[in-house]
Amino acid sequence: MKLVRLDEARPGQRLGRDVIDTRGSLLIKSGTTLTPDLMERLRGWKITHVSIDEAPTVTLDPSERPYFRALAIDKELDHVFSEAFGHPVMHRLRDAAAKYLKGRAK
DSSP, X not given: OEEEEGGGOOTTOBBXXXXXXXXOOEEEOTTOBOOHHXXXXXXXXXXXXXXXXXXXXXXXXXXXHHHHHHHHHHHHHHHHTGGGTTOHHHHHHHHHHHHHHHHHHO
8 A cells, every 4th residue: 555645646546545534534435446536526625645555456367257256246245234144134135136246247
């Protein structure tokens, strides 16, 4: 992770940390990809520096992509349904959503 001035950041780079205002309110979550519009919004909020994720990009063999898409879907659904852990109806809803989303990702 690298702290850079906003005018040195480039569209396409990913934020390495959450962007918060002086009151601690979340403006943008870490992992968000910078776009020209988003960078302009940051300037409007008087944000001068951002942390950029310097993780190397990984190129996947096309045969591995469905597996990693399925993992990403499971991870996101686990996060979304985390507060409903142990509730049987919510568990079935999470499983139905996973089946639907994995079917669309193919």
